[in-house]
Amino acid sequence: MIRSLTILVLLMFGWFAKAESDDKGAEVYNQACVMCHAAGISNAPLVHNQEQWNERKEKGMDVLLKNAISGINQMPPRGLCMTCSDEDLQAAIDYMMSAGG
Ligand code: HEC
Numbered sequence: 001m002i003r004s005l006t007i008l009v010l011l012m013f014g015w016f017a018k019a020e021s022d023d024k025g026a027e028v029y030n031q032a033c034v035m036c037h038a039a040g041i042s043n044a045p046l047v048h049n050q051e052q053w054n055e056r057k058e059k060g061m062d063v064l065l066k067n068a069i070s071g072i073n074q075m076p077p078r079g080l081c082m083t084c085s086d087e088d089l090q091a092a093i094d095y096m097m098s099a100g101g
Contacts, residue, residue, distance in 0.1 A: 025095030028088045032081035042074035047101030065090055
């Protein structure tokens with residue numbers, strides 16, 4: 001029991017450490033956006049799917065950021081990340097729009 005708990009804690013630490021070593025956008029994405037934007041829940045544009053994001057981008061980046069801040073349809077305000085600044089959200093959007101690795 002103790003041993004499996006220790007392993008769990010180590011795994012979690014490794015996950016956070018990794019998130020921190022990535023750039024800000026990836027970090028915010030992994031904390032707050034991944035649960036919906038990795039699977040395309042409720043029509044959420046998929047991470048690194050440039051075709052889906054290009055359609056959205058036609059509205060203008062300022063509109064996308066505004067909608068991320070105040071929410072749109074099933075997209076909750078700030079992706080429920082109340083500690084995320086506007087810059088954090090923008091970084092996460094840029095990350096999701098990028099081709100990815
Ligand atoms: C609870 C699920 C959920 C979470 C968490 C979430 N999103 Fe979304 N997001 C959605 C859905 C669903 C849509 C599609 C909304 C629509 O157009 O109907 C969306 C759309 C968007 C859009 C496009 C908005 C537009 O005007 O077309 C942006 C930008 C976005 N999300 C950014 C983010 C960022 C950044 C995060 C993390 C900080 C995040 N989302 C977290 C569900 C989520």
